[in-house]
Structures are given as structure tokens and as C-alpha cells.
Amino acid sequence: MRIRFPGTAGHAGWPAPQCTCSSCNKAQADRRLPLRVTVDELFRVREGGAVGPVPSNYTVASTPEGTLVQGPIGGRLLLARSTPGPLSGAPSADAGPDTSSYASAPPQQVDMVIVDAAQRPEAIGELRRSGVIGTTTAVVAVGGDHRVRSPEEFARRARLWGALVPSDGSDMPCPPSVWPESRPKGPRRTLVTGGSRSGKSTEAEIRLLAEPRVVYAATGPVPDEAQDPEWAARVRQHAQRRPWWWHTEETSDLAALLLHTRGALLIDCLGTWLAGAMGRHGLWDEEAPEGAEEALEAEIRDMLEAWRSTRAYVVAVTNEVGSGVVPATRSGRLFRDHLGRLNQWVGAESEEVVLAVAGRVVELP
Template identity: 80%
Template sequence: MTVDDRFRVREGGAVGPVPPTYTVTSTADGTLVEGPDGGRLLIARTSPGPLPAVPPVEDPSGRSGYASAPPQQVDMVVVDAAQRPETIGELRRAGIIGVTTAVVAVGGDHWVRSPEEFARRARLWGALVPSDGSVMSCPPSVWPEPRPQGPHRTLVTGGARSGKSTEAEVRLLAEPRVVYAATGPSPDPAQDPEWAGRVQQHVERRPWWWHTEETSDLAELLRRARGAVLVDCLGTWLAAAMDRHGMWADEVPAEAEEALEAELRALLEAWRGTRAYVVAVTNEVGSGVVPATRAGRLFRDHLGRLNQWVGSESEDVVLAAAGRVVELR
């Protein structure tokens, strides 16, 4: 890729010979190229871990500021978004990528199954995808499409091991502030080591700056949330709600249905009114055999109805199957 038609950025981020009027500096965030007109281009690093740039902090009043001098925003950043797309979120969090920064995603190759899939992901991250040998100016003549931002709701549905949780995580990798709403039971390695291992795998693949909240009160979380939220998942939330109202028992209390209905409607109202960019995972039900128990049939019916309600109040609904994603228009 040729930048400003003056020098080349090679695979791996190496910068070719530059004119004397340009400066190239190796920084903790990557390779910084500064032009004679003050333009700033960053070839982002690919190594994992927190960026050493000064992160924003919040005082008790809720106002944002910086502990010392704020980081310097660049005009364009080139990111290997196939190998480490979360770098975009890190740089946004640090203030290096701002609203006027053009993000260029490179490095498709074997890390992503096809150029079309890489381009789809880049659109979700607010990034351009140039072809090999592209000539680009800094800032570019063509800008990325705006990425989804709150209020925006996406429902990701699919069967077991369909890739739905991975798709939800991919959609939020470039966000600077993410709350991961874990609705499942807390793992107890002594009682259920297999479940604890599954949960740990989910934790380890999340970006370091994502904040996890274990909660069953999704309605309250959605009402107060800003930034981005990943809900994983509506099925485990419903299972816990049914348990709270004794609906897994052989004898269901008379008031249980009404109480559960109130929780479902409160969640839907919060989903409809949230100010955050929310991606929620859910289980696709009804494609398999009829559950053998009354409680299982109740769960299937309520989750199927909840999925329909939430889907009708979402800007995007996608179906994951065999690791592939289909948009449900």
C-alpha cells in the first residue's frame, strides 16, 4: 500500500524509504509517520496487551478527563485487523483513534476465510479495506462507513456450538468500552469443572479492557448502560428467571406465569429504550425434538416468544450456523 504516493507500508508494518521532510518514529503504539504538513499516520503494533498510552479516567461527577497529558490522535491508522482486530478498540480507548481518524484494516490472508468476510467485519469496526497495491492519501479520499453505535440493538441467534457467541464478540472488538453481561450461573470448579472450564475459555478470549458483570437484572443494566454491551445470553437469563419463580418444579405456583411475564416485558422495555450499542446472544429453539418435560416445553415456548419480541425491536438480527452468519432482513 502506498501512502501519500511517497513511500510504502510493507507487510508487517515496515515503512519504506521516506523523503527527508517526513519523520518515522517507533512508539509503544506502533510506527508513527509524520508529514511536513502535520499529518500523522500510525502503523499499529500487533503485540497483545494494554497500550501504554494514557487512558481516560472518570471523576465521581462522571466527567471524563486524563490523569496527565491526553494521548495524541492520529489522522490515519493502519491495523492488522485479521490478526488482532481488538487493536482498534485499544486505540479508540486510548484516544489515539478519534472521530476524525480513518481506520484502515489490512491483513486478511489466511486469518479470515474470505475477502468478503473480512470486509463484512471491517464495516462493523468502522474500517476501510484497501486491496493489494492500493494508493491512499492521508487522510483518505474515501472514508469508512459509520459503524453501529448506540442506541443500536443486534440479536445473534443460533443453535449450540453454532458460533453465535464468537460472532457477538467479533462485532464489539473495535469498541473502546464494553460491558460483558454474563447471565449464566457462576462456575464452581469443585462442583462442575467442565462448566468452569467453558466459562474460563470465554473469559480468556475477551479483550483485556472489557468489564464483566454477572447479573440476572438485565433490564436495569440496559437502562443505565452507555458505550457497548454484550449479553450472553438470553437463554440462560430466562432459565434463571424461571428458576426464581419456581417454574422448573413439578408443581408450578399459580402466580409464576404472571411474575415471569412481568420480567419479560420489563426486559423488552429496557431493550427498546436502551442508549447503548447492545449485542445479545440467544438460543434458537424449536428446530429439534419436542422437550420431554413440561418445564422444558415452557422454556422453549417462552424463549421462542422472547426471541421474536427482541428481534422485532432490533436494528439487526443474524443467524449463526456452522460458524457462518446470515443476516435476517
């Protein structure tokens, strides 16, 4: 089959009519029409079915994963569902990070998947988890519009997810003849640093949306609604925006997670982990116990050794230090010093370090 894309953008196009936002201004040089997908120039596919008569030697079916098209001489195309919610028959999110069994037979692998990567990029990870996207499946990212800050940013995200970004008027064979560059896989380490509310956690989550198995390491204190409702609300907000199949580990034992996790691991964040480690060794007290700093440094060394040795694809969030005032307390200065050194050591052992500033990401060479 030949899959043609007369349009590749969201429902209003990119730039949207009469819109003067910065994203639409940046899209002026490469204008894109609303998404339109045709098969062999015979009929059009949309979410929920086909437009126009479908020849008898083609099959178009609505499935829990989206609209499935099968050609007369091979080729299986899926226009992925853009509405949220788990796939039909998918295992429970509480089953753990390595669950691969389904209540019913899992969906079959297809040759090409078209995903609205502005509306629902996590569909890529969900379909990889279910087996619809395999190693020989071409993932095509469409739907870009002013929900993303620029066409360049849309393309950057697609590269992280292992997806192709077609231009208007392009066509692709299904089964495909080309695939995108391989997305990052383990062992690989990425450190995302930035100030408060800089967008660093969002960037870390974006990087792992297309992964089929993700362990989310929550290193902060376990929320207590009665004692600290504001912290509990923050934790709930973070959890609600994560894909349903991500497995959360509320733990301070990062060394064990780094050594035993396979697939992808998101650590959020090293700053709260260090704060907890200092608390475990009494370093927030006015008079720290004897040997407390040595014990903390030993725990940091163990974590760093596990960071070097991990087999997972790890994305860790940390807090940037040194951009504000000098802390007023001894323990505050101690935390700043330890975190600054920890960031340097982790950065030195990472394939990639990025800085989040005002919601934008700068790659650090």
C-alpha cells in the same frame, strides 16, 4: 502525505502459495500480495520502523501503539502494533467500563491508522478507547488472508468496525479525503440467534471488537470450580478471548443494564437469563408456586421495555429453539415456549437479526 499499498494481505499473501484451502480458493479472483506500505513513494513503513533512508523532514518513531509517521506539511499515520497486550499507560481493566484516565498522558489522535485486522482487530477498539482513533481518523483494515474464510467476510467485518479495506495498488491521502461508512452506534439492537456451537457468541464478540467501551453481561450462573469445574472452565475460556478492557457484569438484572449502559453492551445470552428467571420463580420445580408464570412474564415485560428504550449499541445472543425434539418434561416444554416467544419479541424490536449456522452468519430480513 500519500500512503500507497502495493500489497494488503498477511505475510504469505492471499491466496498463500501452494495453499488449496477454501479461503485461498475464494481469493483467486482478487489476489493480494503481502502487506507493503509506502509514504510519498520515498520510503516504506513496517512494524518497528522504516525501510530505507527517511528524509529529514519526516519523522518515524516507534511508540507503544505502533509505528508513527509524521509528514513535513501535516499528516499523522500510525501502523498499529499487531502484537497482543494493553497499550502502555492504559488504565486497568478492573477500573470499570467508563474509565478514560491514563497513568500518563494519553496518546494523541492521528489522521490514519493501519490495522492488521486478521491478526488483531481488537486494536481498533483499543485505539478508539485511548484516543488515537478519533472521529476524523480513517481506519484502514489490512492483513487479510486464510485466517478469514473469504475476502467477502473480511470486508463484512471491516464494515462493522468502521474500517476501509484497500486493494493492492491503491493509495490514500493522509489526512484522508474519504472515510468508511459509520459503524453501528446506539441506540441500536442486534439479535444473534443460533443453535449450540453454531458460532453465535463469536459473531457477537466480533461485532463489538472495535468499540472503545463494552459491557459484557454474563447471564449464566457464577462459576464454582469445586462444584462444577467443567462450567468454570467454559467461563474462563470465554473470558480469555475477550479484549482486556471489556467490563464484565455477572448479573440477571438485564433491564437495569439496558437502561443505564452507554457505549456498547453484549448480552450472552438470553437463554441462560431466561433459565435463571424461571429458577427464581420456581418454574423448574415439579410443582410451580401459584402465580409463578405471571411473575416470570412480568420480568420478561420489564426486560423488553428496557430493550426498546436502551440508548446503547446492544448485541444479544440467544438460543434458537424448535429445531430439536420436544422436551420430555413440563418445565422443559415451558422453557422452550417462553424462549421462542422471547426471541420473537426481541427480534421484532431489533434493527437487525442474524442467524449463526456452522460458523457462518445469515442476515434475516
